[in-house]
Amino acid sequence: MAKEIKKPAKAAKPVTKAAPKKIDASKPVKQAKTEKPAAKKSSFQLDTTAQRIIDTFEQISAIPRESGNEEQIRHFLIDWARSHKFLYITDKAGNLIIKIAASKGMEKHPTIVLQGHLDMVCEKTPDSDHDFSKDPIRFVYDGEWLKADRTTLGADNGIAIAMAMCLATDSKVKHGPLELLFTIEEETGLTGARGLETGIIEAKYLINIDSERDDVFTVGCAGGKDTHIEFDLGYEEVPYDYRGMHIKVSGLTGGHSGENIIDERANAIRLLVRILHSIRDLCDLRLTWVKGGTAHNAIPRDAEATFFAPIDRLPEIMSHVAMAKAYLKSEFERTDPELNVLIAEMPITPDRRAMMSYITMKALDLLYAMPHGVVARSTDMPHLVETSSNLAKAWIDNGKLFIHSSQRSSVMTRLDAITHRIEAIARLAGARVQSGAGYPSWRPDFNSKLLSACKKIYKSLFGSDPKVEAIHAGLECGLIGNLHPGMQMISLGPTIKNPHSPDERMYLPSINKIYKLLIQILAEL
Template identity: 50%
Template sequence: MEKVTNTIIETFEVISAIPRCSKNEAKLAAWLMDWAREHGYPFRSDEAGNLVIQVPASPGMDGKPTVILQGHMDMVCEKTPESAHDFERDPIRVLCDGDWIHADGTTLGADNGIALAMALVLVEDDAVRHPPLELLFTVDEESGLIGAHKLDASLITGLILINIDSEDEGVFTIGCAGGEETLIRLPLAYEDRPDGWDCGRVVVGGLRGGHSGVDIHKPRANANRLLGRLLLRLQETPDVRLVSLAGGSAHNAIPRDASAWVAFPPAQAAAVRDAVKGCEQHLLEEHADTESNLCVHFEAVKDTLPDHVLRPESALQAVRLLNALPHGVHGMSTRVAGLVETSCNLAIVRIKEDALDIISSQRSSAMSRLDEMTERVTAVAALAGASATRMNHHPAWAPDMQAALLKRCREVYGSLYDKEPVVEVIHAGLECGLIGDKVPGMEMISIGPNLRHPHSPDEKLNVPSVGRVYQFLAALLASF
């Protein structure tokens, strides 16, 4: 098993050498097509770029039902502030630390590159007996399940799907939350920066971040929220004008870093520093037990000074909107103990030209509550004079405890490890909900090796766990 595990990791490293941020999966797709050609497997893709590779059954497995192995090609591209990594060109550098692998100052991309690696190695492994397979590799999952939204369902024929995008070995996921994003746009008004005024940059950083579906219930700070509080404090300081702000990088990542530019007369420099310092002390006290690397600081800017600043009333409107928008858990399930039912992630904030753009990401396992949460975000935006556009809606995946696939998975797992697996419904979004909506009657389950801190530079993958999940997957396929 160790030899096969090493092969999987080596294949993952090859995949990791190919840049594949969301919406930039073409090079990886081309590599996968070349792999299919080399092995003589037919493949098809749709207009969105989703790819299906058809693999014939092992000898003696003809006539068995077709099984779909599914993962996504893209990854969340996050890095530490000091990292010089270029996600459009540079390979991900995979480092080993005992039983774990991680990247060098960036996300690792095991979410979901490890699924692709396991599927390819499984097909090449002559020791594995499997029914006809369809390897379904989707695009743009991390931007809001876009590839699954646009999937041409005629690409696939199977009605049994194994999604390899879960993050805990020995856990079978059979349901997930639905989701939706809201793009909020607030028009801004500017005026000329007064002659002789200085500029500075206020920075909130060093937060743990995390996956907004997996970690939203944990006591983790949101950099956009903290920056909003800091800017509200600065609005109380006379003659301080907001120039720009930016925070967050992905709809499904809890923001780790955020910053803003401000302008002020030289006589107010000390007051600005004092306001930032005072806010820093409060935030450090509040998050001392959960955000040990939290950093709040002020940087003077001498070069490339902006020509314009926001009008005071426009800046106050923007900062109040940032502080009023919801973030975090808004309801726990009354049916599944410990499950977050409804949540909201204040994901991305950017001042672009003459508007403040904000992306809020809502999730819920109850579609009526999802609609309620989205309407609340829309209402806050309207009160601030901003527009709100709903987008990337995807349905929840309803669990079926009596499904034949779940029964088979439990039996195979029990025979291998002499214990029961954990069966769960999660708050994160999976492509299963959309695929099942497109293909009625599809039986689905989601599995995966132990993966920690996805969507952040702290992401790491447990190597022995990869081998054990592969062993289970091979046994499951042989059982059909």
């Protein structure tokens, strides 16, 4: 048993005299009063170890864990820690740290942190009635792949939690002292890593299980910053010969705004604004409502708007939108094959207020001018995006247009530059703008002892060298490293495709591969 933990902070909760329920110590705790998702088993034959990991992940997936709603999953893990008599701490931010004693004979090995995050991105298709505040994620097996029923799967990052739990309770796994670090709100700004209290983590080595290719070691990542824009709107009654219209862009591929930005996938907000702007060139158009995007770190898949236009120009507008749909489908046929544009007349309503003509134009110009996509590629690693921006969300509420943009860069001065450019665009439009503090990039250390050991172990297990890369996405390693100078870190994980979208899927054979790798790293380090 590890030493009793003295209270490192007022919020710390050392466990020394737990009275756990009688639970099989080899299995994770089942969450009470939570419906277990129904799923057909995989046609791909999983071995006992991989099946145990998937079963644990399925238990985790039965618990709601949208960013900001991590309380239930944290309690689930605390119950699990108590049942195994593991010491645990919850810090002021809400992060959970579980301390696990070394295996017999491994007491002199260095302490290692296994790190993941508690939350997940909650995205679903328009036809899904899934309620992320209460419904379990329902698994769908597709050969060697695991996905969800029209929602994000949450393997980013539930699979990290499942693997850490299994490693900690697998009697065959030999390890030195372990610290399981599970952070909150990673997906909405790395809030947990930002608020992690110093002095709680003792290890000098950290393995982040939040990468998405089983043949890659990630040793660096981009920093990021979010910008919020607020633009006041003005309304008036439209003429009686104007008719209300509804337009929607849907079916886009979407994806992670860091990892997938290089793929040049369409952004639904940009396409919608592009069409509206072109209609405005044909005739007067008065916006009433806009909504697009759901998360700061997801490329928008759907966007819609309502507007008024002269009734005698409706046939021309319909024809124009049909042409726009055709050329947009042609432009994005490879990246967004399901792209669709629908437009229809709205029922006549007594509320005929819409934005004034010049306000409509200013709002459309502001949205049209917002950057989105790759800004610069790395000159050191041309395959890597250095700087990008994501036009993540736009919506109208209470007489205001709100815009949320998310920027990333591995060069912090260039992160500031693209953020300042977006702020300048907002000010030119007469909007209010505010950017957050952001989070730092993680600079690669290609000479670290941890990386050298992991590369050697990987090659001995699988007969080839792993790829070693930095990624254009945010990982918590940058913030954790700032709090713990000298800590050596690496990120790895099973193969996951299309995270942050309902097309998210995990490659089942990669689960056992990464688990075997982790077992050997814990044994040899």
